[in-house]
Amino acid sequence: MYLRSMLVAVATVAVLWAAPAFAEDLVFTVDNQTSGAIKELYVSTLNSDSWEEDILGQDVLDSGKQATITISNTNGICEFDMRLVYDDDSVTDERKINLCNLDDATYTVKD
DSSP, rough: OHHHHHHHHHHHHHHHHHHHHHTEEEEEEEEEESSOEEEEEEEEEETTTOOOSSSSTOOBOOOOEEEEEEEEOTTOOEEEEEEETTTTSSSEEEEEEEGGGGGGGGEEEOO
16 A cells, blocks of 8 residues: 555656646747848647737837747647738748757748
8 A cells, every 4th residue: 555655646746747848938039030020920839720919019020130939838839830920011921830949949030
């Protein structure tokens, strides 16, 4: 009985210790190396039927500038779709971006 209780306690601690790894935030930088400002930025999971909210909100990511983006509680998901809307209302959709494997955790947008 004592051994069974110890195994249950150890298993519970192992599960609780491993759980935060799945709830971690994904943090990366968007580096705007285009000639225009990015006025809207959307990041959605691959299976999403719609774009999530505009990450930039009222902000604009000017040409040559960077912004640090945090996606909360990714549950180990790394691949996302991204939509960039520029100040001239042109749109670029980037599909299946692996945000976990970025060099220096930076996603560079180029013309």
